[in-house]
Amino acid sequence: MSEIKFGVLGQYFHCPVKGDFEYAAHALILVDQQGTIVSVLTDSDTQYHAQIEALSAHQQLIELSPTQYLMPGMVDLHVHAPQFPQAGKGLDLPLYDWLQDYTFPLEAKFEDMVFAKQIYPQLVQSLLANGTTSAVYFATIHKDTSVELARECLRQGQRGYIGKVNMDEPTQCPPFYIEPSTETALKETECFIQQVLAIEGNEEQLVSPVITPRFVPSCTAELLQGLGELVQQYQCHVQTHCSESDWARDHSQAQYGKTDVEIYNDFGLMTSKTILAHSIFLTPSDHQLIKSTGASIAHCPLSNMYFANAAMQTREILDNDLKCGLGSDLAGAPIPSIFHTCLDAVNHSRVREDGTSTYLPANERGEQGSRISFLEAYWLATVGGGQAIDAKVGLFQPGFEFDALVIDTAIADSNIFILEEMDSAKDKLEKIICLNSRQNIRKVWVKGQLVVDK
Ligand SMILES: [Zn+2]
Known part of the structure; x- marks a missing residue:
């Protein structure tokens, strides 16, 4: 396996199938030095906890808060x-x-x-x-x-x-x-x-x-x-x-x-x-x-x-x-x-x-x-x-480039309002698509490179 540059731990949305979506609650996405996703782990994977510990020890773990969502660029x-x-x-x-x-x-x-x-x-x-x-x-x-x-x-x-x-x-x-x-x-x-x-x-x-x-x-x-x-x-x-x-x-x-x-x-x-x-x-x-x-x-x-x-x-x-x-x-x-x-x-x-x-x-x-x-x-x-554009972007899957955003729905000046007890994962995604503005976008990576960081 190529050398890991960092890992992102948190929830994400993406759409592997046209017209449908996938939501992961506590995924760990590992990105290598070239900015490519090497693996996407969930807590049922045997390596999951060990990887989190190792990345954390080397300050290579980016942990999202419960109101933050990782989305494709x-x-x-x-x-x-x-x-x-x-x-x-x-x-x-x-x-x-x-x-x-x-x-x-x-x-x-x-x-x-x-x-x-x-x-x-x-x-x-x-x-x-x-x-x-x-x-x-x-x-x-x-x-x-x-x-x-x-x-x-x-x-x-x-x-x-x-x-x-x-x-x-x-x-x-x-x-x-x-x-x-x-x-x-x-x-x-x-x-x-x-x-x-x-x-x-x-x-x-x-x-x-x-x-x-x-x-x-x-x-x-x-x-x-x-x-x-x-x-x-x-x-x-x-x-x-x-x-x-x-x-x-x-x-x-x-x-x-x-x-x-x-x-x-x-x-x-x-x-x-x-x-x-x-x-x-x-x-x-x-x-x-x-x-x-x-x-x-x-x-x-x-x-x-x-x-x-x-x-x-x-x-x-x-x-x-x-x-x-x-x-x-x-x-x-x-x-x-x-x-x-x-x-x-x-x-x-x-x-x-x-x-x-x-x-x-x-x-x-x-x-x-x-x-x-x-x-x-x-x-x-x-x-x-x-x-x-003939590029491997738009999905969180091994082999894809890590072009990604962190959307925070709970910043002070947000138009997005999520009500946890009422909103399903699909509701949340639709709200983000409709109501997201640039203030909600806290981090942007292109090819594993952090290009916006608020
Ligand atoms: Zn034109």
Whole structure:
């Protein structure tokens, strides 16, 4: 057995089975020097008491109090890092105005390293404090500050997947925020990949480069082709937006006569390490193509309500066993918390199920049977997200990375109220999912490294 770094003793929740949960009351989780879980013991295991004694003698035992719960770290599959200063602004505008008036001028500022260094540390710190141990980031078109974001994740110990954004189609990009040329975009992307892989201290690949075409309309076919070749060459992760709105879907049909999923597949961009943000207007054959390529979907429930024109097929995606996790889509939604995104995902599905128009009879108003449960949303945020990033995170099982949070439900300024004699384990877990805020998150580990400690 590899050398133990520490053990955590206490109660935990996780969701090995989609739609269900597991609760352990007095578990001992042993973590090795590499940050990997080596064993999960209960008091019926013969080694349990001896291990506790040994760890305790060497100050390697972290014992949780009865109001503290160990939970897997949260995975955010879709964050626009440069939009952090924009969070909470202008979300009642139409998408076009929001992008032109706020987003593109802000993203263009990240050419400036001094500006980027002012923003990115705050963002990473905020996500970690909210329990996001893994984050998949869109940066901007600028290579150097995108590498800086990767460095910042590494500095603060967050598992980061970072993309230098690509957008070169002059009819869709503002003149002040566009690649100088397709060739430059490809050269800079390749250089970005090499630089992120070579960052000092990144030998274990805590941060990874992600090939990132912004979306079909903002990229020329030559750019998509070139990015697909880089994907094959470097076997990198890929992220992009997919069939997000009526406009985006219709644009792809008009230009290529195909769906976004088909277009990405034609250009070699659909692999088991591809993350498709939004994916609202999926056809049945898109479902099949996503499944056969092993690509994943990032469901961004709140920003979809603002900008997607329709509701997500979350129920069908879960039932068809497509790979799927949750994304905050900061700043298309303002809240940097995947716990909050869980609540949004449930709300989103309920509005879809019930429908909205009071002018229609109840049975014609919504799409029956389309709700998802809190446990399913939480599974998406942990296990589903882990599968999408191709990392062994989201579960407390031997061989998984120790990415974990300690939630304390009894701090002075808590929204969570637990009544021991009335609340079952499931009640407690649902309360934590719905009511948790960053004050409740007392400790955060990524790969066995303590990165938040209150
Ligand atoms: Zn987005």
